[in-house]
Amino acid sequence: ESYLKTNYTLFESTLIANIPNIYSILRESDASTGYTLFCANDKVMNDIDQKRKLQISDPRNAEITEKLASYHVIQNGKVTKERMTREDWTVPKIDGVAALSIGGVLTLGGELRVGRSKSGGFMGFGAKEDGGVVIGNNDARVISSVNVGKNGIIHEVDALVAPDLIWRYFDQLRIPGF
Numbered sequence: 001e002s003y004l005k006t007n008y009t010l011f012e013s014t015l016i017a018n019i020p021n022i023y024s025i026l027r028e029s030d031a032s033t034g035y036t037l038f039c040a041n042d043k044v045m046n047d048i049d050q051k052r053k054l055q056i057s058d059p060r061n062a063e064i065t066e067k068l069a070s071y072h073v074i075q076n077g078k079v080t081k082e083r084m085t086r087e088d089w090t091v092p093k094i095d096g097v098a099a100l101s102i103g104g105v106l107t108l109g110g111e112l113r114v115g116r117s118k119s120g121g122f123m124g125f126g127a128k129e130d131g132g133v134v135i136g137n138n139d140a141r142v143i144s145s146v147n148v149g150k151n152g153i154i155h156e157v158d159a160l161v162a163p164d165l166i167w168r169y170f171d172q173l174r175i176p177g178f
Helices: 002-007 009-014 022-031 042-047 050-057 059-070 081-085 166-172
Strands: 035-040 104-106 111-119 128-135 140-148 152-157
Touching: 002 009, 002 035, 009 035, 009 042, 022 035, 022 152, 035 140, 050 059, 050 166, 059 166, 081 128, 081 140
Parallel strands: 035 152
Antiparallel strands: 104 111, 111 128, 128 140, 140 152
16 A cells, blocks of 8 residues: 555556555455556656546546546456466467467456557557567556565556546546536
8 A cells, every 4th residue: 555655646546546445455365366456657647638637536437437447456366477478389379479378367347458569660560579568458568567565566557557448438427518
């Protein structure tokens, strides 16, 4: 709890604090199977456009904000970066590259895909894998990972990992003129 509040201040106060009993859930998981958090750094949280910041902070959107936050938490299981990048050599290669052994993760909010990060190219064509890992539909890149507590791990990501579809639910509840 103190690590999140110290190192991911905006992420913790804006999103994680909206999940009821989150710290007791994490303490229980830390004592048994472990937990995983995908935390956006303060730069990412500051770069969220003003409209979305208002939607997240609007009390009428509390349920959707909780859902958005819950996509960043894996309650039962410590998923390391090494596990996310492990290749599965039991399946045929695709374009000469082995598939990842983990195709997705199950968070409190739902399933998120795990894939290889790519860079370069033009409009999605010609990009090359750069050895990194991305999470979710919007390809949030894992920047760094830190072990926390007995069995916890925090992955710092460069974007929110929740699916873009969740913003449609925020948009449905908006008030005209805001």
